[in-house]
Amino acid sequence: SLGSLSLWLYEESYLLRGRVGEWDEELAGPMVIGFDSVEYLFYDGVDSEGNGSIGVATSVDGVNFGRKNDGEPALSLDGVRLSDPYVIYDAPRDEWRMFFSIFDGVEWSIGHASSADLLSWEVDPAPVLQIDDNGVQVSIAAPVVTHVHGEFRMWASVEIDEGWAIGFATSTDGVDW
Numbered sequence: 001s002l003g004s005l006s007l008w009l010y011e012e013s014y015l016l017r018g019r020v021g022e023w024d025e026e027l028a029g030p031m032v033i034g035f036d037s038v039e040y041l042f043y044d045g046v047d048s049e050g051n052g053s054i055g056v057a058t059s060v061d062g063v064n065f066g067r068k069n070d071g072e073p074a075l076s077l078d079g080v081r082l083s084d085p086y087v088i089y090d091a092p093r094d095e096w097r098m099f100f101s102i103f104d105g106v107e108w109s110i111g112h113a114s115s116a117d118l119l120s121w122e123v124d125p126a127p128v129l130q131i132d133d134n135g136v137q138v139s140i141a142a143p144v145v146t147h148v149h150g151e152f153r154m155w156a157s158v159e160i161d162e163g164w165a166i167g168f169a170t171s172t173d174g175v176d177w
Contacts, residue, residue, distance in 0.1 A: 015065045029084045044083035052081035084142045101141035108141035129177045
């Protein structure tokens, strides 16, 4: 029996819609953080050419969201597609950290950015986690990260011969995995 898990009610309304002709024509990968009575909705947006960036919208009631940064992406890197944002607060460093997927047209890897205010992000120029299997790049994407007992723990999708699996990595600083 599923018990109370079966009692979810689907609301047929949309919190945010894609914008035709814009960087976020198609939306996916939502992740929400609540902080100081504001909900921050992070999402990936893809334009008509397949380029992807990460945006942020906010709400005080959890229903009516407005895009921030004048509707421009919060994160964008030339020549790669960004998706699957995952944001956590790093108390020892007193900053927000975002982990996300990067697609270079061939393989997926994990990127990292940091922020003091959840709106302006400083992006690391290179991926923080790539998998090299004897000289062959292996895709890793869709990170979920926690910080427990001074250690960062990441679960992510990893491409294997049979398809995709869930992988696990640890880090002391959230950058070197």
